[in-house]
Amino acid sequence: MTVRIGVITWPGSLDDRDAQRAVRLAGAEPVALWHGSHDLDGVDALVLPGGFSYGDYLRSGAIAALSPIMTEVKDAAAGGMPILGICNGFQMLVEAHLLPGGLIRNDHQHFVRRDQKLTVENTSSAWTNQFTQGQEIIIPLKNAEGGYTADDETLDRIEGEGLVAFRYAGVNPNGSLRDIAGLTNPAGNVVGLMPHPEHATEAGFGPDTTAAMRSGVDGLAFFASAIARVAA
Numbered sequence: 001m002t003v004r005i006g007v008i009t010w011p012g013s014l015d016d017r018d019a020q021r022a023v024r025l026a027g028a029e030p031v032a033l034w035h036g037s038h039d040l041d042g043v044d045a046l047v048l049p050g051g052f053s054y055g056d057y058l059r060s061g062a063i064a065a066l067s068p069i070m071t072e073v074k075d076a077a078a079g080g081m082p083i084l085g086i087c088n089g090f091q092m093l094v095e096a097h098l099l100p101g102g103l104i105r106n107d108h109q110h111f112v113r114r115d116q117k118l119t120v121e122n123t124s125s126a127w128t129n130q131f132t133q134g135q136e137i138i139i140p141l142k143n144a145e146g147g148y149t150a151d152d153e154t155l156d157r158i159e160g161e162g163l164v165a166f167r168y169a170g171v172n173p174n175g176s177l178r179d180i181a182g183l184t185n186p187a188g189n190v191v192g193l194m195p196h197p198e199h200a201t202e203a204g205f206g207p208d209t210t211a212a213m214r215s216g217v218d219g220l221a222f223f224a225s226a227i228a229r230v231a232a
Contacts, residue, residue, distance in 0.1 A: 001231055002028070002029050003027075003028040003029065003044050003045070003226070003227045003230045003231060004028065004029045004030075004031050004041075004042065004043045004044050004045075005023045005028045005029070005030060005031065005043060005044065005045045005046070005047060005223070005226065005227075006030075006031045006032075006033045006040055006041060006043035006045070006046045006047070007019045007020050007023065007030055007031070007032060007033065007046075007047045007049055008033045008034070008035055008046065008047070008048055008049070008069060008073075009032065009033070009034060009035060009049075010035040010051070010053040010054070010064045010067065011035070011053065011054055012051050012052040012053045012054055012055055012056075012088075013049050013050075013051035013053060013088070014050065014051040014052065015049045015050035015051055015086065015087070015088075015196065015198060015199075016032075016049040016051070018049070018196075018198045018199060019047045019049040019050075019086065019198045020032065021198070021201070021202075022197070022198035022201040022219065022220070022222075022223055023047070023223055025201050025202055025220065025223075026201065026220055026223035026224050026227060027224070027227060028045075028223065028226075028227050031043050033046075033069065034069070035064065035067040035068065035069050036067065036068050036069070037068065037069055038068055038069065038071065038072055039072075040069075040072050040076060044081070044082075044230040045081060045082040045083065045084075045126070045226045045229075045230060046073060046076060046081060046082070046083045046084070047083075047084045047085075047086065047089065047198075048073070048083070048084070048085040048086065048088075048089025048090075048092050048093065049086055049087075049088070049089055049198070050086045050087035050088045050089060050142075050196055050198075051087075051088045052088065053088055053092070056088075056145065059091075059095065059102075059145075060088060060091040060103060060145045061088055061089075061090075061091030061092040061093075061094070061095045061103070062091075062095045064088070064092045064095075065092045065095035065096040070092070070096055073096070073098075074096065074098065077098050077185070077189065077190050080187060080189050081189060082126035082127060082189050082190075082226045082229055082230065083098070083189060083190045083191070084127050084191050084192070084222065084226065085098075085099075085190075085191070085192035085193075086192075086193065086195075086196055086197065086198065087142070087143055087146070087193075087194050087195075087196060089192065090103065090182070090192030090193055090194055091103045091145065093190065093192040094192065098185065098190050099183050099184075099185060099190060099192050100150060100154050100157075100158060100163075100183070101148055101149060101150035101154060101155075101158075101183070102148075102149050102150065103145050103146060103147060103148060103149070103194070104145060104147045104149050105144065105145050105147060106143065106144055106145065106146055106147050106173075106174040106175060107147055107174060107175025108174075108175070110144070111142070111143070111144040112141065112142070112143060112144070112146070112173045112174060113140070113141065113142040114140075114141055114173060115138050115139075115140055115141075116138065116139055116140065116141035116168065116171075116173060116181075116195050117136055117137070117138050117168070117169040117170045117171075118136070118137050118138070118139055118166045118167065118168060118169055118181050118182075118195060119134060119135070119136055119166065119167045119168075119169045120132065120133065120134065120135040120136075120137065120165075120166060121133075121134075121162075121164045121165060121166060121167055122162055122163070122164065122165045122184055122188075124162075124188055125165060125184040125188040125189070125191050125225075126188055126189045126191065126225060126226055126229040127165075127184075127191040127222050127225050127226055128165055128184070128191065128221075128222070128225055129225045129228060129229060130221040130222075130224045130225040130228060131221055131225070136169055137218035137221075138200070138216055138218055139193075139195035139196060139197050139199075139200050139218055139219055140195060140196050140199040140200060141173055141194060141195040141196065142196065143174065143194055146173070146174040146176065146194040147174045147175040147176050147177075148174075148176035148177055148180040148181075148194075149176075149177055150177065155177060155178060158180075158183065159178070161186060163183050163184055163185070163186065164178075164180055164182075164183060165181075165182040165183055165184045165191055165193065166180075166181040166182035166193055166195075167179040167180060167181055168180075168181045174194070176194075181193055181194055181195060182194065182195075189229075196219070197218070197219030197220075197222040197223070198219060199219065200216045200217060200218045200219030200220075201217055201219045201220045201223070202217065203216070203217060
């Protein structure tokens with residue numbers, strides 16, 4: 001069985017090709033999808049990639065969350081399809097109310113880019129089942145509006161239901177409340193995170209040594225997880 005994973009492109013997307021490459025490296029078939037379409041082309045899973053959709057006007061991801069294809073994305077999410085939102089894609093998922101809370105300007109008011117250490121908090125989702133609980137991974141991070149925020153009641157519910165998928169470890173790079181770097185929905189099929197796993201899927205193009213922008217493949221497990229879930 002060949003697993004087909006769709007990657008949606010919006011005006012301003014800039015990591016869609018990287019996501020397609022990551023899908024291919026993990027052993028699935030990438031399928032390019034367009035934001036203005038209502039056709040998911042029969043894919044088994046979806047990736048909402050990073051970038052600056054619509055120039056981040058209004059709020060990051062807010063306009064993209066109203067795109068025609070998001071009708072199908074919401075239906076697919078309700079039907080249990082694995083859906084991953086990366087950075088701008090995570091912002092779209094919260095703007096579309098597929099994940100709780102919101103993403104706001106980094107607390108230090110600057111764009112941040114770094115090889116970021118994460119702790120895996122949830123290994124039961126469609127995108128995290130190939131990790132182990134408490135595993136530390138390094139995934140590249142690059143954002144200006146990456147601060148996760150929610151009211152105390154929502155934060156307590158997220159914690160109580162085990163919906164935190166990843167936390168920042170070592171340093172909180174953007175002021176995210178409770179060090180939250182990524183979330184899953186209660187069904188475990190929708191996951192969003194600010195770091196970029198598609199940039200850590202091939203040796204030589206991601207983090208694993210003490211030198212700057214390094215080699216590592218910690219991001220491969222995200223896509224391998226989705227493949228395993230679809231094939232199960």
